[in-house]
Amino acid sequence: MDCFVIRGFGKKKDSHGLEIDFDKVDAALITPALEKCELIGGTTVRVVDAGAVHKDMFEFILKADLVICDITVHNPNVFYELGARHALRKKHTVLIKGRPSADATPFDITGARYTSYELAEPGEALDDLIAAIKSSLARGRETDSPIFLMMPELPEADVNSVAAVPLTFIEEVEHAEARADRGWLRLLAEDVRGELFQREGLKLIGWAQWVLKDYQAAIATWETVRRFAEQDLDANLALANLYERLFRQTEDPVQLQSSNQAIMRVLQRGGISPAHKSEALALQGRNLKTLWRITFEKLPTVEQRRECAIDLKAKQAYEAYRAAHKVDLNNFFPALAALQMGHILLALSGHMRFRNLFSGEKQARRFIEDLKEELTALRQVVRLSIENALATKENKDRRWAQISSADLVFLEHVYDSPEADMSAVVDAYRHSVPEDGVSPKDSGRWKGRSAPRDNFFWDSARGQLMLFEQLDIGAAAARAVIEEFDGPFSPTHEVKDLSQKRRHLVVFSGHKVDPKEPPPTVPRFPCSAQDRARDLIEAALVKLKNEGDQIEVLVSAAPGADILALETCKTLNLATWICLPMQREAVAREVFKDHDDWRNRFFDLTNTHPRNQTFVLSNNGGLPQWLGARPMMTAWSRGNRWMLHQAQAWGADRITLLILWDHNKDDKSLDGTAGMLKLAQKAGGIYIELIDCRPLASS
Incomplete structure (x- = not known):
């Protein structure tokens, strides 16, 4: 605060x-x-x-x-x-x-x-x-x-009436999202603290973190926004969504309760618009639907899943979506969700257990008859709402309308012509998933980070298609669409391979080689000691590799220990990810000016390194304009913090800082190795492996 x-x-x-x-x-x-x-x-x-x-x-x-x-x-x-x-x-x-x-x-x-x-x-x-x-x-x-x-x-004065968010800040957030760089967004959430535009800036970051599915960080960002204003509508609606998604991952009931609490904060706020009320009520329906889904989605057979799916929460979710749509007839999301849930209820209504949801046979028959009439009318309403959104909405709202249009094509195929050719359904999704960015099936190359932002929209569509596949309602069409985007179909209830190696991310940091002119008064890492330094680095990496985990190494590229680590990882066939605080040319100009031989090695390494495994924080060679003059902050110290945030957002089972350090505890610099060590110690949750470089001084 x-x-x-x-x-x-x-x-x-x-x-x-x-x-x-x-x-x-x-x-x-x-x-x-x-x-x-x-x-x-x-x-x-x-x-x-x-x-x-x-x-x-x-x-x-x-x-x-x-x-x-x-x-x-x-x-x-x-x-x-x-x-x-x-x-x-x-x-x-x-x-x-x-x-x-x-x-x-x-x-x-x-x-x-x-x-x-x-x-x-x-x-x-x-x-x-x-x-x-x-x-x-x-x-x-x-x-x-x-x-x-x-x-x-x-x-009271409106705190949002002053201090517009600088364009340079907005652009940096957009760049971070475009690169699917979770660590960069976490860095921005830290850097924006104390700025006059902090609240609105955090909202931009929070949306981007949500898109990249960095749920824990997004929740922290939005909770910070809410500390400024407890009833902030953007914050509470975002938190309602994020806590529900975290519940899906963890099945921790506290997360779903937190989602429900955020929804209630919206509904209890006076003077909210019909659009906001409709959205909050729709989220209540979504939470009921989530509770319903977890009861059956991991069961091994269709018969077991369909029987378990006949649950009162399915009916309650349908009714909640209908109520949300009635509050705001222009909101197509709850209308479409009600249509989807209604068709599922109709498909399950033939099961003998379906009658148990009602007080008697007569009430059950009346519900089914009313449901058929409602769905017929609702389909037309949804079509008109989506057409209106496609004609009037822009950006992400339009993308949701495009996805929803494909969802409607899928429903019509399932209930009007299930035996027909499925290519029309596949084409509907192919045309509706935004084309900018890479296809979701290519997301494996974004290892360590979220897949590109358009996967966010596809994930929503995939989740609904998986539900229909699990309940064997239009399953063939659902599988065809999923295979178009993801490759060979893999049911979510398959047992995971427990023998898979743990992911171990190693963040490497080490001292630069001593300058030749003027030579340091007290040597620390003379160039003549680089073979000895390489041996120490290799021994430490081999030790970590022999522990049996899947090792990935995150490293910068300064002359000295960084270059040696990159060369050693190449020899050991370890996956490496280069983090440059600024463009390659700027790095070469700033830190290699007195090290021509090291510069050549730097270019050799970066020229042959996979481009999608090289991260660059700044395109202008320094701090961004919106940061202004920050005491004690440089592009290098910001780069250190960025690397640590990258590591924490990586999704690895273990993070280790492997550091070639001279044990100089009096070094107050935040730019180099000592600064990185302090950051790791403060962060918590990071293993620290020290390589003593003091013997190098006498080599």
């Missing part, structure tokens, strides 16, 4: 001439409190203590989740900014005041609570300030602003 600090800068005097060092207070009290509470922000160099109050400062005051204001002395700028906060936002403003101070609290805020600290030792109040911050953020109190207390009907 984001925090803005309103305070004096440097040394200021109270009305009796007592000098107070506010920079000392910030360093000893405020900054440590923010770190302990995991808050991002503070003061900003763009806001000055004297002179005009900038637009940027007002944006920070408005957008910050929390404001800390020091009211120790009568500083006009401080109270002006505090007044702006109280007028713009209802709550989460924490006041602090040093003592002793000759300046009394102004009358207008005399009743406000504040945290005291001793001017001589401000750090002694650290625990008190941490408690005040946590209490403010957790408190259900409506407001801490005297303005909103006096005028409770006054509307």
Whole structure:
């Protein structure tokens, strides 16, 4: 969460001439409190203590989740900014005041609570300030602003009315999604923290993570959005979908409950549009359908699956979809879902157990008769709704309409002409699955990352086709379509091969070779020691390879240990993935300028390396424009964080950082090997294997 600090800068005097060092207070009290509470922000160099109050400062005051204001002395700028906060936002403003101070609290805020600290030792109040911050953020109190207390009907300012998302940020998110780079999106979610456009920026990232099926990361992103605004419709609808998808993977009931809770947050919010209400009700139907499917989809025979599928939840899901469509007749998704579930119920109605869903035979017959009439009418409604969407919608909404159009062709084939040629059904899906990007059947080459974004749309269609195949309803047509996209059909209930090797991702990092001119005062990795370094790296990789896992290696390509690791992996026939923080030419220019022989080896390796196994973070040779000036951040330190995020998003059974390191714990650099080690230690869940390079110095 984001925090803005309103305070004096440097040394200021109270009305009796007592000098107070506010920079000392910030360093000893405020900054440590923010770190302990995991808050991002503070003061900003763009806001000055004297002179005009900038637009940027007002944006920070408005957008910050929390404001800390020091009211120790009568500083006009401080109270002006505090007044702006109280007028713009209802709550989460924490006041602090040093003592002793000759300046009394102004009358207008005399009743406000504040945290005291001793001017001589401000750090002694650290625990008190941490408690005040946590209490403010957790408190259900409506407001801490005297303005909103006096005028409770006054509307709060819209935090989304300022700070548009920079185009360069939007483009970087789009590039990451286009490359199906989950690690890049996780990096962006980290980098956007504290920016004025953080909330809207996170939404863009969250959508992209959803498309790439990085569900855990997408949930974390959307939950961060929801911390800004608990009832945010985009966040809650996204979380309802994401938790349901995670439930399908894990069958953990907590995930489905979290999905249902997100849906209820939408439905309980006042003043929502029919479109949002319809979507939320449709998601309720989808969750019922998911619970229904897991009861039978892993059973081995069609007979067992069809018998188990005769369950009250199937009828409830159909009714929920119908109710969702009635709320918004323009929403074709619940109408199509109701049509699909209705046809499944009709296909199962001949089974003797179907009558058990009703209180008697008469009620069962009446339901079937009504269902047939409803489905006839519903088919026409769905067709018209899809045609309208195809004519009026754009981008992803249009793609959903295209897929839905193919789904309708499949249903009509199943119930109007099941014996007819299936090529029309196959063609309908072939034409509706977006053509940009690679076909889903080629997704195997995107190892370690999600398949391209268009697989997201195909996955939705595949899931519905698999349901019909499992219940032997239009099974031949469903299999024909799936084989067109995925190759030979593989039933989902097949037993997995438990003898398959575990995936073990090795992230390699190591020191660069020492420069020739000027030579270092204390050698670390002289060029003459490269054979010895290669032997150490090879021994470590052979040891990991002999453990029996499927080894893949993620490595950059700086002169020295990285190049040696790439050459060794080639000798050992280990799959490697090169991560370059910038374009190849920029890397060669920046880090190989004094190493001509290493540059040639770098070009040889990258020229022969599979292109789809080479990742490039930046196309411009540096930090993106939207990041601006970030203290302590360089393209190289950002590249390190990107590699670690790549590893965590890889989907491997084990991640190991294999690191050629000189054990220099005083190295504070974030750009190189020491920085990578610190990141891995902080990340958790990563094994660390050290290769001691200290003997190289004397080689």
